[in-house]
Amino acid sequence: MNIERRRFQRGLLAGLALAALHSTFTPAHAQTGSDLVAAAQKEGKLVIYGVTDNEQANHLIREFRTMYPAISVEYSNMSTTELYNRFISETAAGSSADVTWSSSMDLQIKLVNDGYAQPHKSAETAKLPEWANWKNEAFGTTYEPIGFVYNKRLIPANDVPQTHADFIKLLNTQTEKFKGKVNTYDPEKSGVGFMLVTQDKQVNAAGFTDLQKALGAVQVKVQASTGTMMERIASGENLIGYNLNAAYALTRAQKDPSIGIVLPKDYTLVLSRVMFIAKKAKNPNAAKLWLDFVLSKKGQEIIASKADLYAIRPDVEGDTTASGLKKQLGDALRPVAINTGLLTYLDQAKRLDFLKQWNSTVKGK
Amino acid sequence: MTDKTILAVDNLALAYGDNPILKGVSMHLNRGEVVSLLGPSGSGKTTLLRAVAGLEQPHAGSVIIAGRAIYDAAANIDIPAEKRDLGLVFQSYALWPHKTVFDNVAYPLVLRKVAKNEIVQRVHAALKNLGLDHLAERYPHQLSGGQQQRVSIARALVYNPPVILLDEPLSNLDAKMREEARAWLRNLIVELQLSALVVTHDQSEAMAMSDRILLLNGGVIEQQGTPTEMYAQPQTFFVADFMGSNNIMKGRIGDIKGGEARIDLDNGLSVWGLRRTNAAIGHEATAVIRVEQLHLADGPGHNRAEVDLATSMFLGDRYEYVFHAGGDLLRAWGKRHEAAGKRWLELPPDALWIF
Amino acid sequence: MLQTLPRRAVVALLALSVFFPIGLVLYQSILSGPFFMPASLSLESYAFIFDDPDFWLAGKNTLAVAFGMGAIAIPLGAVLAFIMVRTDLPGRRWLETPIMIPVFVSPVVLGFGYVVALGPVGFFSVWFQEIFGSVPWNIYSLTSIIIIAGLTHVPHVYLYSSSALRNLGSDVEEAARLSGASPFRVARDVSIPMVSPALLYVGVLVFFLGFEIFGLPLILGDPEGHLVLTTYLYKLTNKLGTPSYHLMAAVATCIIAVTFPLVLLQRVLLKSAQRFVAMKGKSARQRPLMLGPWKWLALALILAWLFVTVIVPVAGIALRSVVSSWGQGIHLLDVLTLDHFRAVFEEDTMIRSIINSILIGTLGGALAVGGYLAIGLATHRQNDGITRFVDYVILTPRAVPGLMAGLAVFWVFLFVPFLSPARSTLFSVWFAYTIVWLAYGMRLIQSALMQVGPELEEAGRLVGASRARVSRDITVPLIRNGLLGAWLLVFMIFEREYSTGVYLLSPGTEVIGAQIVSLWASGAVDVVAALSLINMALVGIGLAIALRFGVKLHD
Helix, strand or coil: CHHHHHHHHHHHHHHHHHHHHHHCCCCCCCCCCHHHHHHHHHHCEEEEEECCCHHHHHHHHHHHHHHCCCCEEEEEECCHHHHHHHHHHHHHHCCCCCEEEECCHHHHHHHHHCCCEECCCCHHHHCCCHHHEECCCEEECECEEEEEEEECCCCCHHHCCCCHHHHHHHHHHCHHHHCCCEEEECCCCCHHHHHHHHHHHHHCHHHHHHHHHHHHHCCCEEECCHHHHHHHHHHCCCCEEEEEEHHHHHHHHHHCCCEEEECCCCCEEEECCEEEEECCCCCHHHHHHHHHHHHCHHHHHHHHHCCCCCECCCCCCCCCEHHHHHHHHHHHEEECCCCHHHHHHHCHHHHHHHHHHHHHHHHCC | CCCCEEEEEEEEEEEECCEEEEEEEEEEEECCCEEEEECCCCCCHHHHHHHHHCCCCCCEEEEEECCEEEEECCCCEECCHHHCCCEEECCCCCCCCCCCHHHHHHHHHHHCCCCHHHHHHHHHHHHHHCCCHHHCCCCHHHCCHHHHHHHHHHHHHCCCCCCEEEECCCCCCCHHHHHHHHHHHHHHHHHCCCCEEEEECCHHHHHHHCCEEEEEECCEEEEEECHHHHHHCCCCHHHHHHHCCEEEEEEEEEEEECCEEEEEECCCCEEEEEECCCCCCCCEEEEEEEHHHCEEECCCCCCEEEEEEEEEEECCCCEEEEEEECCEEEEEEECCCCCCEEEEEECCHHHEEEC | CCCHHHHHHHHHHHHHHHHHHHHHHHHHHCECCCCCCCCCECCHHHHHHHHCHHHHHHHHHHHHHHHHHHHHHHHHHHHHHHHHHHECCCCHHHHCCHHHHHHHCCHHHHHHHHHHHHCCCCHHHHHHHHHHCCCCCCCCCHHHHHHHHHHHCHHHHHHHHHHHHHCCCCHHHHHHHHCCCCHHHHHHHHHHHHCHHHHHHHHHHHHHHHHHCCHHHHHHCCCCCCCCHHHHHHHHHHHCCCCCHHHHHHHHHHHHHHHHHHHHHHHHHHHHHHHHHHHHCCCCCCCCECCCCHHHHHHHHHHHHHHHHHHHHHHHHHHHCCECCCCCCCCHHHHECCHHHHHHHHCHHHHHHHHHHHHHHHHHHHHHHHHHHHHHHHHCCCCCHHHHHHHHHHHHHHHCCHHHHHHHHHHHHHHCHHHHHHCCCHHHHHHHHHHHCHHHHHHHHHHHHHCCCHHHHHHHHHCCCCHHHHHHHHHHHHCHHHHHHHHHHHHHHHHHCCCCCHHHCCCCCCCHHHHHHHHHHHCCHHHHHHHHHHHHHHHHHHHHHHHHCCCCCCC
16 A cells, blocks of 8 residues: 555656656756756765776766866776675665666666666757657667677687678588687676676577577686786687677777777667666765766767767767767667666576576586 | 781682592682791682682682682672772782883883883882892893892782782792792781792792692691691691601501500501500501601610611711611710610600591 | 663664575575576476586586695694794794785786786786796696686694694693704604694684685686686686576585584684683693794795785786786887876776775775674674574684675665665675674674673672673773774774675776776776775775784784
């Protein structure tokens, strides 16, 4: 009874809020307008949990601070599962971060789906492609292509695979050379890695078995993080990595000439870091201001140019943007849509089934 | 118990777990008196002292000091050590190595919140009494063993405790210094009119220093009395054996005449002595005679026997003779060197105890 | 010695601090979900892990590591102790410190060092390959993990067996020597069997450390997927997609079920080992055994061991921290850079983690020693029920893996209202560290307290000081040096600690150890190398100060 009433009230409030938004809808100014800024500045503080490295996130934070010096930003960098754990336990104990920002799209959707988020709608959120905005609660903020990363010193240019089929062929024809020298995410240890292989399975159902067999044949090395994979590739301990985040690889490639990146021409998966505002946020207005900032043109430009990620907003130009990639790869881009489809494999039985199947073909267990 | 009594222990019992250490000990100490607790290790003498001090936990009996019950199991009184106002001189002296001599001695007064200038005055007086005045600023490790002991005594005396407890006070000194210190300590106690309870395992030390001796054995008092009583009139074999250097011989009672008895020894001798046992004729008994009581005789007579002198050992102030008597070795002291061979030996019947 | 009331308070606080977090773990393990969400009592978490082949595999690997470690560390440690204590090995004095170093280097740092030094294209591997054509070892195999774990635990065995050997008269060895035994035979047939109670004790200790080993398998076991129970626990979070506290708690409970009895066994063994030593009483003056030409072999052996366990990984890290890239076909001189350190010092979190690490070691170490001292004084020379109780309380945290202890402390700070403001402060990390290292710290304090002659305290009581006054004026001043030593050792241990802080990491609570684990997970290897080196430098400074003050690294 009580719950029913609360739910009703909640719905009512949300409805009212929406109505209010619609009625005062004047693009670009209504939400970043003086009311929101004043409210946010009154809160004076913003707590963000994110999986993006401090170094990259700092570019955004610094700019945000110059725009709104009255709002101090506390950014905690943690792993995707830590973020999830900490967020739910802290929420249970009272309140947690105002904003979470994670590349583990499935866990983010799960949190939103479980009612941990509050909606936000603004001129900036409206700029997002449809697949990157889920119910105005979860928002994709980046456009990060997934590709092959290889060691330029040790793989001749001719051998570098350009498609998934090439990759499989390379492993199958030069099995001895690549034995123990291919790496990828360990789907058991990395949520992102898991999500990527399950997407592979969906996007490329036909070739998926071949892929698994090829990886199994060269005794693929699995890692928990992109950084370790790249370290191994750069050093030559491994020659090529599968399903690495090209955004990270690009950063490293700028410093390290031995790193090469391929975005497969048949299809390239695209990840988007999902951000949402916590329902129990202590600083909801600052959170909204931040979300709008990240999605704004300025924010997206920082993402593309300084933070070494890829901008998602279609109206931002450059190599490391969605539009830039579109020019390069066209229809081959397969962004992972932000919706409850991501929850499929959070079902325990399905997940363990998939892992079992993966282990038996790839690890030979 | 009279008003002269400064310390009274009544039926004190103490155990470590199931192992009884004191099995009901009663004793008293008079004002200005020195009493020694004597006994072999494990007899409970140190435990008794520590129980009086409040460092061990008895489970029955009582301890009263100057009319104040500091422990009474029945009345549930157990004053903690620091409130008992006793002085204890530890065997190891227990000087605090991080404090100077002055600070060591001053600490009890600091605890009693004595005024600063009075502390200085009293500490210096105490140190002066013990001839330590010039060492006040030194640390314990810079002192000799004897000096450390004096500091320890000064510390125990500086707050005028009604009773001073001394735990094996001389045992940490080397043999030669021990005798001097014994005299010095006895003199100090008498001069300052202290009431002292001294623990020692050395009977000569006990006899030299104390007015009375309590001999403990297995957690009970075996016998108590003045040093002369303890030495000359032991009531049990244990006391006789413990208090001096003895010749001990096994045998059977041969005859009884009032307070005297004849013992037929296993070594073949047959002698008369003071009867200290209820054993009947024909029963096993033990003859004890102090080494200094045996002496050479010129020929046969009462309580004399002919034995084999095996050797004479020079001890500096005397000779010790070693005789073969059957299976026993007998020892006696004399002034001269004696050549080996058959000798007559007298065992005076009033100096020989039969237990 | 404290008066009754503070004593009770200290003991109650201690018991609460230890049992509440552990109780929470046990309770969580029998729930169907996180304890702070609607969850019912159930054993499904146990059903799940017992049904998971990875759990059994991890269990099997854990046993292999624990036994293998013992098989390597115990004989080597015993022989090392024999050589160091009983022979005329040249440079013994000089070697005493270096051989303790592995104890103070964080295992994650060490593991990382091995990857860059001895990994398939590690610095040493590449050189080795250039000279000999191929590399005979595989650093990622379970065997390598066992060997490295074994070699790095040699100092633990050394510590206990050397102190036992010191109590042994040299006459027994000389007798064997005169009967015609070589120094090696003397060690094998006489000296080492005579210290077998100590070896048994340390055997249990090593087995038990093997059960909780985390840093090495975390880093070295990853590429080939070798799991041990602790890394299985760490990884469980991901396996189900959504984090699963109840499963982690169930695994932790299984680990505790093995380690806790071992802790109790250790206690029993320690007592019997002490009795064994005490029975022999004071030994005659020891004369070192003449090794003759054997001494060069012995010295070479020790140096080789030090080379493998200390120099190789440390050099690897040092090198990795100043190059931008490494591996086959790379000229190290071309890629030299200080960028990684620059990156560390440009980043607020990194600077904070360094400052926090220093704070937790110095100030936190001092506070921890203060806490340990309070507990030590509360039980000092009081052989009663409370003291026996405290004895067991102290040992309990030893049985809980640091990772899980950190998580439990996180929960405590999250859900205990008056503690929650302190959650994202260094206090929570300090609290977790202090609990996790309780047994270690208490041993330092208790051995310092034992050095104080009881009569010194009794003398204080007799002249009129209460227990509290005696503690303040006599006991504590007398163990000043012991406390200073404990502080330095705790400093090094706190600098070294890594797993406990992992789940407590948040802005304000960053410490280098946990930061390394977290950064390693995100793959920021450059920064990990730089931070590792900084971490080792901090430990090194602690070590240098300790030696300067003449603190003994072992008792």
